Amino acid sequence: MWDYSEKVLDLFYHPKNQGPMDPTPEPGIRVVTGDVGSITCGDALRLYLKVEEATERILAASFQTFGCTSAIASSSALTELITGLTLDQALKITNRDIADYLGGLPPAKMHCSVMGQEALEAAIYRYRGIPLPVHTDDDSALICSCFGISESKIRRLVR
Amino acid sequence: MIYLDNNATTAVDPLVLEAMLPYLKEFYGNPSSMHSFGGQVGKALSQAREQVAALLGCEPSEILFTSCGSEGNNTAIRAALAAQPEKRHIITTQVEHASVLNPCKHLEKQGYHVTYLSVDEQGCLDLLELEAALTGDTALVTLMAANNETGVLFPIEQVGSLAHDYGAIVHVDAVQAVGKIPLDLHQLPVDLLTLSGHKLHAPKGIGALYVRRGFRFRPLLIGGHQEKGRRAGTENVPGIVALGKAAELAQTYLGDPHEQQLRDALEIGLLQRIPDTQVNGHLLHRLPNTTNLGFKFVEGEAILFWLNKYGICASSGSACTSGSLEPSHVLRAMHLPYTVLHGSIRFSLSRFTQAAEVERVLEVLPGIISHLRAISPFSHE
Amino acid sequence: MIYLDNNATTAVDPLVLEAMLPYLKEFYGNPSSMHSFGGQVGKALSQAREQVAALLGCEPSEILFTSCGSEGNNTAIRAALAAQPEKRHIITTQVEHASVLNPCKHLEKQGYHVTYLSVDEQGCLDLLELEAALTGDTALVTLMAANNETGVLFPIEQVGSLAHDYGAIVHVDAVQAVGKIPLDLHQLPVDLLTLSGHKLHAPKGIGALYVRRGFRFRPLLIGGHQEKGRRAGTENVPGIVALGKAAELAQTYLGDPHEQQLRDALEIGLLQRIPDTQVNGHLLHRLPNTTNLGFKFVEGEAILFWLNKYGICASSGSACTSGSLEPSHVLRAMHLPYTVLHGSIRFSLSRFTQAAEVERVLEVLPGIISHLRAISPFSHE
Numbered sequence: 072m073w074d075y076s077e078k079v080l081d082l083f084y085h086p087k088n089q090g091p092m093d094p095t096p097e098p099g100i101r102v103v104t105g106d107v108g109s110i111t112c113g114d115a116l117r118l119y120l121k122v123e124e125a126t127e128r129i130l131a132a133s134f135q136t137f138g139c140t141s142a143i144a145s146s147s148a149l150t151e152l153i154t155g156l157t158l159d160q161a162l163k164i165t166n167r168d169i170a171d172y173l174g175g176l177p178p179a180k181m182h183c184s185v186m187g188q189e190a191l192e193a194a195i196y197r198y199r200g201i202p203l204p205v206h207t208d209d210d211s212a213l214i215c216s217c218f219g220i221s222e223s224k225i226r227r228l229v230r
Numbered sequence: 231m232i233y234l235d236n237n238a239t240t241a242v243d244p245l246v247l248e249a250m251l252p253y254l255k256e257f258y259g260n261p262s263s264m265h266s267f268g269g270q271v272g273k274a275l276s277q278a279r280e281q282v283a284a285l286l287g288c289e290p291s292e293i294l295f296t297s298c299g300s301e302g303n304n305t306a307i308r309a310a311l312a313a314q315p316e317k318r319h320i321i322t323t324q325v326e327h328a329s330v331l332n333p334c335k336h337l338e339k340q341g342y343h344v345t346y347l348s349v350d351e352q353g354c355l356d357l358l359e360l361e362a363a364l365t366g367d368t369a370l371v372t373l374m375a376a377n378n379e380t381g382v383l384f385p386i387e388q389v390g391s392l393a394h395d396y397g398a399i400v401h402v403d404a405v406q407a408v409g410k411i412p413l414d415l416h417q418l419p420v421d422l423l424t425l426s427g428h429k430l431h432a433p434k435g436i437g438a439l440y441v442r443r444g445f446r447f448r449p450l451l452i453g454g455h456q457e458k459g460r461r462a463g464t465e466n467v468p469g470i471v472a473l474g475k476a477a478e479l480a481q482t483y484l485g486d487p488h489e490q491q492l493r494d495a496l497e498i499g500l501l502q503r504i505p506d507t508q509v510n511g512h513l514l515h516r517l518p519n520t521t522n523l524g525f526k527f528v529e530g531e532a533i534l535f536w537l538n539k540y541g542i543c544a545s546s547g548s549a550c551t552s553g554s555l556e557p558s559h560v561l562r563a564m565h566l567p568y569t570v571l572h573g574s575i576r577f578s579l580s581r582f583t584q585a586a587e588v589e590r591v592l593e594v595l596p597g598i599i600s601h602l603r604a605i606s607p608f609s610h611e
Numbered sequence: 612m613i614y615l616d617n618n619a620t621t622a623v624d625p626l627v628l629e630a631m632l633p634y635l636k637e638f639y640g641n642p643s644s645m646h647s648f649g650g651q652v653g654k655a656l657s658q659a660r661e662q663v664a665a666l667l668g669c670e671p672s673e674i675l676f677t678s679c680g681s682e683g684n685n686t687a688i689r690a691a692l693a694a695q696p697e698k699r700h701i702i703t704t705q706v707e708h709a710s711v712l713n714p715c716k717h718l719e720k721q722g723y724h725v726t727y728l729s730v731d732e733q734g735c736l737d738l739l740e741l742e743a744a745l746t747g748d749t750a751l752v753t754l755m756a757a758n759n760e761t762g763v764l765f766p767i768e769q770v771g772s773l774a775h776d777y778g779a780i781v782h783v784d785a786v787q788a789v790g791k792i793p794l795d796l797h798q799l800p801v802d803l804l805t806l807s808g809h810k811l812h813a814p815k816g817i818g819a820l821y822v823r824r825g826f827r828f829r830p831l832l833i834g835g836h837q838e839k840g841r842r843a844g845t846e847n848v849p850g851i852v853a854l855g856k857a858a859e860l861a862q863t864y865l866g867d868p869h870e871q872q873l874r875d876a877l878e879i880g881l882l883q884r885i886p887d888t889q890v891n892g893h894l895l896h897r898l899p900n901t902t903n904l905g906f907k908f909v910e911g912e913a914i915l916f917w918l919n920k921y922g923i924c925a926s927s928g929s930a931c932t933s934g935s936l937e938p939s940h941v942l943r944a945m946h947l948p949y950t951v952l953h954g955s956i957r958f959s960l961s962r963f964t965q966a967a968e969v970e971r972v973l974e975v976l977p978g979i980i981s982h983l984r985a986i987s988p989f990s991h992e
């Protein structure tokens with residue numbers, strides 16, 4: 072049994088900001104999504120950001136996650152962490168910050184918080200129209216032990 | 231607490247505890263000792279050996295006691311290879327327990343050639359594939375009687391006969407089968423068979439290995455003369471007495487429809503209440519106590535944590551790989567779709583499971599799955 | 612019943628039983644499982660590991676649990692050889708337990724060269740002989756901390772230092788020493804150390820192996836991830852909890868002079884009352900609970916049967932070789948005269964031994980010996 076912190080369990084059982092975001096356009100506001108992972112590797116996260124165009128401030132964030140306890144808690148934690156930040160500020164959030172916010176994660180579960188950081192990056196890059204940086208296989212091996220080299224390829228194909 | 235994880239381990243039956251307690255208290259003698267205090271303990275061992283033999287339909291002298299199923303499997307594999315040292319081929323399946331698969335992988339490094347038989351989407355073997363793999367060089371066919379994750383049964387009798395035709399030794403990992411389905415070693419073409427006490431309401435730390443009479447056995451643990459020189463180490467007397475009693479009790483419960491009725495009620499109830507759900511494993515060739523259900527679009531650990539909140543114990547994958555992050559090798563071998571692979575949960579019942587417990591799962595699980603699906607990015611696609 | 616056979620096995624301390632019972636009853640979860648019912652069992656294992664580590668003066672992570680001393684010894688010997696596979700020489704002694712000697716004999720058949728160090732008439736090692744035997748090819752020095760038959764202690768610290776000077780791995784069979792004399796693995800130059808629960812008032816079926824941090828360990832039992840991959844098999848939770856408690860208790864009794872006082876009273880009392888009697892083994896370098904006495908001109912089994920008639924349990928030779936008719940290999944290695952060899956009896960005490968029990972032996976044994984001598988053809992020569 073994983074030794075999860077109270078905060079992880081709390082956000083897992085009572086996630087904040089769960090579910091898709093209403094895409095109806097509002098003036099001066101854009102909704103973007105960032106996707107990482109796939110059902111193949113057992114975890115995936117879709118992050119929704121509601122951004123005020125004038126200030127590049129994140130007015131709201133929500134998530135949908137397919138994954139384990141810590142993946143769900145990390146996603147929820149991420150949405151709490153970034154709400155109110157500008158995109159530049161949000162880009163500085165790392166998976167460490169997410170893990171710290173959660174009161175720590177078991178070492179074998181650290182990669183579940185990386186997904187949050189990646190999805191955030193993906194959403195912001197999409198907002199700015201920048202192509203997503205390609206993660207090398209070395210990176211993904213570091214990121215998650217269940218993403219073997221071949222699986223990270225599958226993952227990109229599926230994506 | 232609602233315990234539906236009996237394939238991981240079982241509660242010690244109170245009658246088993248009662249039988250073993252005197253050997254944790256006043257009868258602590260060493261059965262090898264030269265005094266009647268030790269001697270009376272030796273008699274308890276003989277009785278336990280008879281009880282286990284009776285459950286398996288073999289001779290007491292064909293039973294040796296081990297410390298667990300993993301020791302039994304490791305020992306059996308080594309003994310089989312030592313008995314036919316010139317042969318270099320092993321046949322097993324892709325869905326064995328780690329205590330068979332890992333020794334096999336290890337042996338590959340030592341120059342053995344290992345065939346891992348595939349299974350179909352229902353977890354069943356193809357006997358033609360087995361027959362094609364068998365050669366005169368096959369030292370050992372080792373396979374499980376029942377799968378720990380899906381409960382799927384392998385056709386031991388046919389496999390054993392085929393293997394014997396080619397002169398191979400047959401080892402069966404019956405850790406999940408013993409006590410749940412009848413086994414008759416008088417009839418079965420099996421040379422070695424493993425069981426583990428804690429899967430049949432004996433405590434952890436005791437197991438047994440059946441070694442067919444006349445088999446040229448080579449021990450794994452060498453030292454003193456215990457177990458007729460087949461397993462060194464002072465005997466775990468309380469554990470052995472407990473295993474004997476557990477075997478006796480298991481025999482009286484064999485054929486009792488209780489477990490299967492509840493399992494079926496659970497399975498059908500969940501299938502009815504939760505859409506996009508499937509049973510993993512063959513519906514008929516299966517242990518009566520096990521159901522493995524795939525809930526699409528959600529992840530197993532998340533389901534388990536929710537169940538845990540309601541005091542319900544179940545499992546995803548086998549207990550000893552759940553520390554790792556990989557989806558179950560058993561379900562992968564069955565080529566289940568990814569949507570199912572990560573969201574499969576095993577419920578395993580015992581004779582102590584009650585109807586009200588099954589009811590409770592039927593009450594809470596639908597809500598858990600729909601909650602998790604609501605936050606999953608896939609279920610809406 | 613007067614139990615003076617504690618080197619064969621010991622009674623489970625009632626406090627140990629009390630500590631383990633919940634794990635034979637309500638806390639039956641599998642520590643590998645993904646529910647808090649299993650998780651809480653995992654915490655009990657951690658505590659037990661700390662308790663055992665505290666007794667030995669090592670880190671909890673350096674302890675792995677086994678099923679008995681024999682498994683520990685077998686595992687340690689294999690692991691040591693696997694860590695230095697190019698070396699082909701083993702050093703041990705002539706007086707080791709069968710679970711060390713038999714693996715060594717077995718390895719000789721596999722091309723290893725084994726030196727069996729001799730002992731003198733007091734059962735002591737000659738360090739010069741050890742030094743002469745050590746070479747750069749010596750993979751392993753395996754020896755016992757305390758002899759099970761005589762209680763004689765080997766100088767582990769000096770042996771370990773010498774062996775390390777030559778790059779050999781040091782394994783100590785401390786099955787008889789742990790709990791009876793202090794051991795501090797922070798200080799001792801030892802890589803692997805075996806203990807067995809049932810010798811220190813834990814039940815049969817549980818043991819532990821110390822593996823020095825950083826040692827490249829190779830497991831004997833392979834399979835699941837239990838014990839960090841160092842010993843496959845569902846953990847014997849009640850046994851482990853019991854061993855932890857037993858270790859904790861042993862620590863509180865270490866240094867208590869009770870056992871040694873009674874042992875000395877027994878030994879001196881018998882020497883005074885029975886002529887032609889000698890102590891086998893060094894008088895000082897010895898476990899505090901053991902005395903091995905040679906009664907000339909009579910035969911050990913006959914003495915034991917008489918003692919048994921009076922409800923007194925003792926032993927001749929070690930428990931697991933006493934089924935054989937050979938005189939003890941330990942006493943033979945000490946080159947004891949034949950008159951003594953066959954008539955030697957081991958009394959081994961515990962913290963539960965009472966003065967009145969010793970008194971009773973002093974009362975009945977002189978009569979037994981003189982009766983047997985009266986019918987012996989040798990005593991009149």
Ligand SMILES: Cc1ncc(COP(=O)(O)O)c(C=O)c1O
Pocket residue numbers: 462463464618679680681682684708710755757758759784786787807808809818931
């Ligand atoms: C010195 C020594 N080593 C090893 C053992 C083996 O221990 P076990 O019987 O627990 O396997 C014993 C006791 O039988 C012993 O006295």
Ligand SMILES: Cc1ncc(COP(=O)(O)O)c(C=O)c1O
Pocket residue numbers: 237298299300301303327329374376377378403405406426427428437843844845846
């Ligand atoms: C099929 C199968 N074989 C072997 C084992 C190993 O048994 P043990 O945990 O007693 O070593 C298990 C259970 O863990 C099992 O389910």
Ligand code: FES
Pocket residue numbers: 113114138139140141142180182183217555
């Ligand atoms: S998302 Fe947590 S294990 Fe992969």
Ligand code: FES
Pocket residue numbers: 936
């Ligand atoms: S006289 Fe009986 S064993 Fe030798």
